Amino acid sequence: MSTEGTSAPLLEVKGLVTRYPVPRGIVGTVARRPKLEVHAVEGVDFTVAPGEMVALVGESGCGKTTTAQTVMRMVDHTEGEILFRGQDIGEMSAGQLQPIRRQMQIIFQDPYESLDPRFRVHDTVMEPLLIHGIGDNGKDRDERVLHALERAGLTPPDLFADRFPHELSGGQRQRVAIAAALVLEPSMLIADEPVSMLDVSVRAGILSLLDGLRRGGLGILMITHDLSTAAHFADRIAVMYLGRIVEEGPSREVVRNPRHPYTKALISVVPKRDPRMQVEPQILTGETPNPTLVPPGCRFHPRCPIAEARCTQTDPQLREPDGADEGHRVACILA
């Protein structure tokens, strides 16, 4: 683990809020129905340092992917700051963003859909170079492409360069997508569920590749619903629920000493490899509520097994509870 509190963060997100308007339709507008909004991300703070992997974990609809997309400026935010190397990129124009985007690349979930089936591997990896006008000449660009393929574990690179996506396995496709991100030599990678579409036997390879890149100094923000993967590979885990980070800290701490009742429940229901390690799962009833109607007070209180009356009124902020390890923050007034 390489978390160093001293190194300046690569990415710093402060008070991020992203809301999507819900269309009312003509009838709704005429009838002046209230304007509803999906509160996808509702005040999120986190940092990613160079050489650090941070995992955003949560169930579907918790806002983890919207957070990643907002950070990438693929979606506009409503409030808050997105600082990349100290620079606020939240208000930048598309032109100003171009050099930032070179620094911050994203890998998507589905390598079967993220690659253009008509492009050879070489052309897929070359395209970002052309868009960003990188490379002195064709030869230089070719070398960069081969180098990126090699870094992504596609060796020997010239064997893969002329292939089409349909000639590759799922794991190899995801490596091509990673190569297309690495070819720009970014300092930060956002990986949105990078292995959830892949077979078990190849997942570890992709995750080890990301782990190696992190060791090489890249900052990585991984979006995943899989706590076991996060526990194994991330330095820090941030657990999201209904648009908020409810618990955040060093992976080991979050997994072994969870303090938020939601994290505790999540961890109890993750199946373990060893049949002797299974614990009595603490199953929460119902599903994550609709993010247009966020419960008042603590947003988790309707499903919380230990909620008290005051939880319906106080909206808890992330804080370090007494006795917690440094950097372990929890948004629960009872923690």
Next chain:
Amino acid sequence: MSESNGATPVLSVRDLHVWFDLSEGRELHAVQGIDLDLLPGERLGLVGESGCGKTTSILAVMGLLPSSAAVAGQVMLNGTDIMAGGEDTVSPHRWKDIAMVFQGAMNAFNPVKRIGEQIAEPMRLHDVASGKEARKQVGELLELVGISANRQDRFPHEFSGGMRQRAAIAMALACNPKVLLADEPTTALDVMVQAQILDLLVSLTNELGLAMILVTHDLPVVAQVCKRAAVMYAGKIVEQGATDTLFHEPRHPYTRMLFQATPDLYGDDAVLSIPGAPPRLDRVLTGCPFAPRCDSAFHPCLLEAPEEREVGEAHVASCHRNDPAHAAEAAAVVV
């Protein structure tokens, strides 16, 4: 566990083979002679990577493979071979005695028909119930899977993914079957919803005496739910035994390597990918099909396919390393 106490299996599969016709007279030997026994009330895991034949095997048991598939072997239901007469002998038992929850079943509902009508369909087909009686039974089934009976007039889009999966389970239970084949019943569900569904499946088997084969690529899910599991690779069962034994004392390198490739919440050991890819099954293979990817292959593995051997109580594996004739050679290959 019940294996050794002499209970009669409710379902026995013997030497099941499936071939698919490919173009130009080629064949794909998808399932290559598998044997399975399922005791009443038992939960058996069938695990493996995509393409290993696990889904094809249970579709063959249900008699649901397309006409391009040739099937051989025996499927004994309470001692009667239901496959002997083809469709004529299978169809009276399908849904009535053996039911299935398909992969992605929650997305397989007809969007323009009410949930209740769809659950009642197998009841009508097998003359179990119709009209008011069917409505009453559908209501009871929905209650059984945790959905209130009055929601049977809802349409599928009014249900969340987890509820649709519950409804799919209710549909499989419509004719009170003895055997449930569940194909990846929790894949694509969130971890908390997965826990709810697994909990439901466990309580159904406990309370109704229903026997279940759980097909999944997710080893921890099997470790949590099933006492016994069969590991499939390249169309064959390579190891079968108690899940506890498979994790703690695997006797096939593939089983061990699959566990090593799976991140665990509390595991500190390195997660290792399995190099290479499964073999193509449209060609005749020499030697052990796993040998090219195996970390402990030795001379005989390349020459001949290993025989299945008993390696412990109710524990079988197909690996040359378990052959006493090769013991000395095998010991020389240190993993």
